[in-house]
Amino acid sequence: MVLQYSHEPFSNFKLDTNKKEFQESLSYVNTQLGKHYPLIINAERIETEEKTFSMNPANTKEVIGSISLANKELVEHAMQSASNAFESWKKWSLEHRANILFRAAAIMRRRKHEFSSYLVKEAGKPWNEADADTAEAIDFLEYYARQVIQLKDGIPVKSREGEYNQYNYVPLGVGIIISPFNFPLAIMAGTATAAIVTGNTILLKPADATPVIAAKFVEVMEEAGLPQGVLNYVPCRGSEVGDYLVEHPQTRFVTFTGSREVGCRIYEKAAKVQPGQKWLKRVIAEMGGKxxxxxxxxxxxxxxxxxxxxxxxxxxxxxxxxxxxxxxxxxxxxxxxxxxxxxxxxxxxxxxxxxxxxxxxxxxxxxxxxxxxxxxxxxxxxxxxxxxxxxxxxxxxxxxxxxxxxxxxxxxxxxxxxxxxxxxxxxxxxxxxxxxxxxxxxxxxxxxxxxxxxxxxxxxxxxxxxxxxxxxxxxxxxVGYQPFGGFNMSGTNSKAGGPDYLLLHMQAKTTSETF
The missing domain is CATH 3.40.309.10 (Aldehyde Dehydrogenase; Chain A, domain 2)
Structure with missing residues (x-):
């Protein structure tokens, strides 16, 4: 089977129809400002006393939304929920997991201007930049869904007479996704769904400045049919809970996009084996450029x-x-x-x-x-x-x-x-x-x-x-055309939107049967 892929087209705002539709979406989003967004752990909405506010960077008096913040106890609850969910999620067929991403992409495509409008309000993105961010998020979902289907039969290896050898991929476990403010939909959605579609469960810590757009995305994944506990939305203060997440013995991998300073700290913290930890953690890091x-x-x-x-x-x-x-x-x-x-x-x-x-x-x-x-x-x-x-x-x-x-x-x-x-x-x-x-x-x-x-x-x-x-x-x-990731202090060269990115979230297993 040949899987064709073409990227989501950008909107042409020189056309009056597109301009009118975007303005209508902006007007709608302006009626949604100031709402509260709770944590989402094991599909349960959890309110906390400690909250933060997402502000419009173009109008600092305008509140986009208030967000509950997780403490260590709630992060631990999310970790156990993700660990429990992994036991069943890892057994889902790759096609069934992929179908959830395809459905989520379809939902986002129907609401494309709405998501872009949230990017305008919360991240301060002009129309074209916001539209490109949303288009890239849709691309990531569809690209990774198609890529994972190609992995369902593993990679062919040779078998000698009297034996049958197979080389397949299995998921890792629970991952921590730490997403950035600059592509708060595209990178957040891409890193989260790459982990999910390969059979892992995750704790999603969105960027401090853009948690609302992440909450809206989590709602889409729920609507698309993602089982409870697979994606846990846990905004938190990195200074208080960040090390706890990275160092947790049940954390199997960390995906981070952000500054060099924080990325190097995560790399260092993840390298230390904690009591009760049975693996070496993987770090997928993109840390900037000059x-x-x-x-x-x-x-x-x-x-x-x-x-x-x-x-x-x-x-x-x-x-x-x-x-x-x-x-x-x-x-x-x-x-x-x-x-x-x-x-x-x-x-x-x-x-x-x-x-x-x-x-x-x-x-x-x-x-x-x-x-x-x-x-x-x-x-x-x-x-x-x-x-x-x-x-x-x-x-x-x-x-x-x-x-x-x-x-x-x-x-x-x-x-x-x-x-x-x-x-x-x-x-x-x-x-x-x-x-x-x-x-x-x-x-x-x-x-x-x-x-x-x-x-x-x-x-x-x-x-x-x-x-x-x-x-x-x-x-x-x-996505799919120019796989993205750098050398040296720009990160781990993980190549998001490329043919080998999903493999970073899996491990290879060889089975050999002798007849």
Whole structure:
């Protein structure tokens, strides 16, 4: 059987019909604000005294919802519920598990603009970015459902005369899913369902800033027929409960997307074998990047400029794949810089509920303060040529910012900012360009714009990143087309949306029968 796959198309908001439908969904979601979301453990709704509030980053006075927070006792209850559910869930056929994902994808597709509207309100995503996030979530569900069906008969191995050998995959156990704010639907749904469809049960800890969209997704999985205890929704304070989750002897694996600092801590904590633990835990980690857009002297300079701007400022630069450093051949440096500055100054920054907004706010106050401190640093390390201003009076808005003439070893060129700030650096030649591209601790994405075939082939070998793009920007990997995951301190190269991602959630079993 050949399984065809095509990705969920993005909505064209130039069409009045799509625009009207999205505006209607936004209006509906605006009537749903302020609701309370309890924990969901073993399908039971549990209210707690300790609560947190999800706020609109574009309007900090607007509450998206209140959320109950789990303590250690409730997390332990969730762990035991997931462990019990695993004993039956692991016995479900792969096709039956896949069908739940297919159904969930169909539900989300029917409610696509509604989910995107929650992303606008809770994450501050402009229309196009929100639409792409929802489309990617649908893609993950359908892709992993099809992928797992391909694994149902295992992998063929040889059998000698008088014996029959099989090589099959079995699930691991209980996993902890720790999802990020920047793709609060797509990455959260992808990491959760990859674990679930392979026969594992999970505790889902959503990002602190975006718990409502995760709660809405859990509701979809319940509607799709997921048995109780398989997916447990446990928002909690990572500082209080995070280590407990990671260190728990019944935790079999941890999937994390977030900062390098937290990812390294999880890796360290998970490596220690706890009393009563019978396995070595697996960690699937994606920990960010410091991604380079490189421009050769013979590149299409208009394409280069537009690729730089879209890579740097899409979703306010809050992507681990964002192009936050640009390396340009000295012969075309000034021309590309001027073109990029002109495009940047034309971008609209404001309320993401408006269809005309290109860039909304950054996610919260801590992020705003960090990014603004990098802008102050940039004024010392480079030449400010665009942006540089912020306004947190009503929301966390920062103008798209470009610094020119930054030294390749400056902090602005080395540290992940996770905001709408990009540094430009000059390269003497292609060798120097590759040297700068590889001089960070990260290795997630990169882009090279050039018409030189020899340089393209050299970059395939020399540009050390997990996702390398030619003659386009360095963001926008599509599930099933560009499996996503990086090298070095960007994480474990787990390749989400790729042909071997599901295997990370399973273990191989060989059986050999002699006749």
């Amino acid at each position: 991604d380079t857009v490189a421009v050769d002297k013979d590149a299409d300079l208009d394409l280069a400029a537009s690729s730089i701007v879209s890579s740097a400022f899409g979703f306010s630069g809050q992507k681990c794949s964002a192009g936050s450093r640009v390396v340009i051949h000295q012969d075309v440096y000034d021309e590309v810089l001027n073109k990029a500055v002109a495009l940047t100054k034309a971008l609209t920054v404001g309320n993401p509920e408006e269809v005309s907004t290109y860039m909304g706010p950054v996610i919260h106050k801590d992020s705003y303060k960090k990014i603004m401190s990098f802008i102050e640093l940039g004024k010392e390390e480079g030449r400010l040529v665009a942006g540089g201003e912020g306004d947190d009076s009503t929301g966390y808005f920062i103008q798209p910012t470009i610094f020119a003439d930054v030294d390749e070893n400056a902090r602005l060129m080395q540290e992940e900012i996770f905001g709408p700030v990009v540094a430009f650096s000059k390269a003497r030649d292609f060798d120097h360009m590759m040297e700068i591209a590889n001089n960070t601790d990260y290795g997630l994405t990169g882009a090279l714009l050039t018409k030189n075939r020899e340089h393209i082939e050299r970059a395939r070998e020399e540009f050390h990143v997990g996702n390398l793009y030619f003659n386009r920007g360095c963001t926008g990997a599509i």
